[in-house]
Amino acid sequence: xxxxxxxxxERKALHKFADFANQRxxxxxxxxxxxxxxxxxxxxxxxxFDPDHDALRVARADSPYTMQKNVHFAEASASxxxxxxxxxxxxxLAWSL
Amino acid sequence: xxxxxxxxxxxxxxxxxxxxLRPVEENWPVEIVSSMGWQAxxxxxxxxxxxxxxxxxxxxxxxxxxxGWYFKEKEKEFAFFYYWDTPSEMKEFMDxxxxxxxxxxxxxxxxxxxxxxxxxxxxxVRVRVKMLITRWRKT
Numbered sequence: 001x002x003x004x005x006x007x008x009x010e011r012k013a014l015h016k017f018a019d020f021a022n023q024r025x026x027x028x029x030x031x032x033x034x035x036x037x038x039x040x041x042x043x044x045x046x047x048x049f050d051p052d053h054d055a056l057r058v059a060r061a062d063s064p065y066t067m068q069k070n071v072h073f074a075e076a077s078a079s080x081x082x083x084x085x086x087x088x089x090x091x092x093l094a095w096s097l
Numbered sequence: 098x099x100x101x102x103x104x105x106x107x108x109x110x111x112x113x114x115x116x117x118l119r120p121v122e123e124n125w126p127v128e129i130v131s132s133m134g135w136q137a138x139x140x141x142x143x144x145x146x147x148x149x150x151x152x153x154x155x156x157x158x159x160x161x162x163x164x165g166w167y168f169k170e171k172e173k174e175f176a177f178f179y180y181w182d183t184p185s186e187m188k189e190f191m192d193x194x195x196x197x198x199x200x201x202x203x204x205x206x207x208x209x210x211x212x213x214x215x216x217x218x219x220x221x222v223r224v225r226v227k228m229l230i231t232r233w234r235k236t
Contacts, residue, residue, distance in 0.1 A: 004180075085108065086110045090114045093118065
């Protein structure tokens with residue numbers, strides 16, 4: 001079995017670089033939501049994008065009950081983001097640039 | 098990529114933040130780790146497509162910066178470890194997930210197996226991935 005970042009170095013780095021409290025967050029390349037769950041609880045709204053339909057199904061299935069109101073996933077890519085101008089406080093390119 | 102950075106900028110509020118979080122190719126080390134400590138066992142080989150992807154990402158950010166869309170506030174490197182209980186599990190993962198990007202040379206795999214066999218009973222195998230996190234501010 002593969003274990004990824006059990007030390008939590010990625011989570012620590014992410015929280016040192018951004019304060020997610022009450023922010024509206026866009027995550028590009030969210031995949032199965034591995035990174036999403038490391039910050040989304042603090043956010044006001046998190047929208048995760050990924051072109052991989054199957055990965056998004058996993059992300060939705062894994063969505064903790066307490067986050068279902070403020071975390072949403074959509075099948076899309078960064079080339080066309082279906083939101084109006086100036087919607088988000090923070091955008092994350094999650095292993096996707 | 099550059100178009101995507103412009104599209105992200107469009108949806109960011111004034112003074113918004115873009116976090117770029119990604120692995121960077123650097124012939125990532127393979128290590129044997131146990132309760133006794135860790136030891137290097139070799140390195141993976143970056144394949145051309147992975148190196149080209151890295152270069153394209155850096156070029157895209159440089160272009161976005163030169164266009165005045167973002168400015169860099171902060172940057173840091175850190176390690177992201179993948180762990181497996183055995184060398185075979187590591188190889189299986191690499192064959193499935195990293196094919197075309199990273200190569201585990203047969204000589205390195207042999208060295209990893211030998212080091213793991215000789216190590217403590219609780220020894221595991223890990224790859225030390227070099228990560229880069231950058232905070233960009235929308236101008």
